Amino acid sequence: MTDLGKVDSEFFEEYIFPHLGAERDDVTLGPQHGVDFGVIELGSMASQTESDSVMEVGDVAIATATDPIYIMPSLGFERAAWFAFHILMSDVAVSGLQPTHLAVDFNLPPEITDEEFATIWRTFDREAKKLDVSVVTGHTARYAGCNYPMVGGATAMAVGDPDDVVRPNGARPGDRVLLTKGPAVEATGLLSNQFEDLMDLPEETVEQAKDRFYDMSPVEDARIAAEAGDVSAMHDATEGGVHGALTEMAAASGVHLDVRHDDVPVLPGVLEACEFFDIDPWASISEGTLLLAVAPEDADGVLGALSDAGIPAGDIGEVRDGTGVTVDGEEIEHPEVDPFWGAFEEFMEHE
Template identity: 35%
Template sequence: MLPVGKVPPEKLRDVVFKHLGVRGERVLIKSGIGIDASAIDFGDSVLVASTDPITGAEKHIGFYAVNINANDVATFGAKPKWFLVSVLLPENADEKLLKEIMSDIDKSAKSLDIAVIGGHTEVTPGLKKPIVVGTMLGEVKKEKLVHAGNAKPGDAIILTKGAGIEGTAIIASEREDELVGVFGKEFVERAKAFLWKISVVKEALIANEIGVNAMHDPTEGGIANGLHEMADASGLGFEVHYERIPIAEETRKICEYFNLDPLSLISSGALLIAAPKENADEIVAALKKENLAASVIGEFLGDKKKRIIIRDGAEKELKQPLSDELWKVV
């Protein structure tokens, strides 16, 4: 039986990636382990396309759909421009729910200067809550195209914002009453507001202009899974320092309360960047100038079997999560 959440990498390799039709003569990059978008040659420019469903949240699901898909496109260095969306509603849905979802999609798209150009809407038998599936298209000059599988040995690993951003917002919303009773209303409102931090479009485009080798937004499985996905895609290992990974107070306390690992909690809003060491300080400074927190948390290694985290001076293997911590509580 498959676990809840993303299909494990070995099953993707053995089943999914063996059934992908023809290669496509203009396809520069196809989706793969850690590769969340595809790139198609259009001469001087490249069309970048990504698709993702929103299944773990109900509130603000339209906002998530636009931003999560925009993030995947931006990690290729591309500006997100066009969005297609399929809205699947449960059988008990009413017009109010549909209007809320579409209003969220509209506002989110406008905030990123994105056109919603098509999609599908239906009431779907068997669903307990809505699911929104988005496809984002973006564009980048060919010479500025990057992807998660191009990290190099010795590259600095830069993390923006911190761990568990999206998971913090989802849990605070879905378990609000319980958490208010434990931590108080003000704390929970701060945690819910993490929702508005999940876009990485701005930081991805800034970093790409300075010069990076690879970028990846860690979604399901959090920072830990994101590091493994970049390493798998690039054929590398990594070394990171736990104390350098920012974990907000709200994230830390919620994870302690539910006994969750913040490094394995869905982390949309964070961006992992692999950059030549000579560019790392400039990237961090440029992001901080735009009030975007960023830290160098480690480096990529040539030995693909060496994937370690250093905590309190001790090295240990950073294992790849089998499932996101979010599924334990929502």
Template identity: 35%
Template structure:
């Protein structure tokens, strides 16, 4: 068996072994190139302008197809937003199974158009086609581009020793939002309707466009906690910035609806995919300003730790005060559940 994961994004070891040193021709215009755990790249246009560019797929399933177009835009555009710039341009590779109804295609594209228009994103190209072997509509790759001043960019590599780490919304946002739809019938045998509906609404929390726009001015680094959840997201920040961290587990809240869905599927909310959770680092003096502005926009946030010197290592303090090493997540537990064959409700 090779080093590929059973499902999900390749880990740092495989990335560095197979991809990192084989990136085609070198180009001096690349300010931020491919890095494991870094959301987007940056290309120098001139002294005061850089192009930020990202690429992301988007998966669907029957229970969430009526919201798929929304997800395509927000999941792809969020990777540019976390570098501190507004997403402006987008291309989409929309692949459809042969049984796709015309009305379904229209719904997906109308949602893409609506969300792009709402966030001032222009679709400038892409590919749309019908192909066998695809179980549900799939965004094979959405490319998003934005522009900003190089000195204002906020990649994970910019985290500084002494920075506080702020988390928005909570853990396992994407896992909860998607799995609450996928397993709604099963959840109803355990939990009340109000809790399940709250979990399903987390689907539309799978975006950091607003979070990042609010926080970028006062942050050093920002990162979208996608595969591997907040634990992996924090670890990726430390690896990119060559720093350590101290995370306080008792300061990470797990809202009831998130706890319910994760418990039902036996997945760890701290290591499950959490598109929509913004992890940012900032000087201690900026925390109040950032959190106050987030709260004004109805976005919850918590200070969950701090950035430390690299020699201190990556640490997480359990609720009993025990200190352990914060390790990268090898395989996100969400994917096994996502692709598991079960009745769609």
């Protein structure tokens, strides 16, 4: 297991994957390393109408994903809660279905005040209403030994038509590889807001880096892309960044991705902030960045729809037969350890 961050593929395959409980026919997509969500499919169901007649409803798919609740008080509780909520929504959003339900478990540190929690929960409520997401169950308590930023966990769900599910392992040879927003969005947004006073960079550059904070959600990217064309796979670039997402998508789909750095959009302030914090932008966590495989005839349509929504995106390469990832003609491996965590620990000592 890596010292910090998610477990690597070797640990997953040895310790987790062999032990997944009972096998059920309704689980059509189970746990895989580097795959964002699972899918349960239910057969046709009956539904009561307002006139008390019964109508038959088609098959139903439930995409589900579980993540930590990540709250950084130093961001301010409202901004911290906005980010935490969108992290929870992002993994089911890349299923191609719209997020619909949320189950929440808060294991809070003893020092959190009622007012601070109220700010977190009001923000969750506001963002959930924007996305038409309902909170269906949960658990809330203060416990000794619980500390920021990991203050519990939550399971998000997206309910819809099985035919609309975009499988994370569905990339097809011939597809175009698209990417929104570019590298290190989350690393830049979090580090620059947390350590603004330590950044020895021009004021304009620091402000640009801080502005990346509200780019840290791929939920809208995924919705727009799924509606705009034939998307065969989506994956958000979390730990391991863009290079991690590329290798995970290639491995999950059993294909080769051939891409170019020069065609990747890079947002203002990112490269300068990554250089200051001494992290590799291509290997650094980038929540908000969405990687897509799209049918070649639909690539321009998806890019146009994203552009119309003000979301930067680029056609960065092609899906081919084979395995692995080539960037600018050179094979790359998964970064394994995300440099964000080390930089965060280092700069916390200087505050």
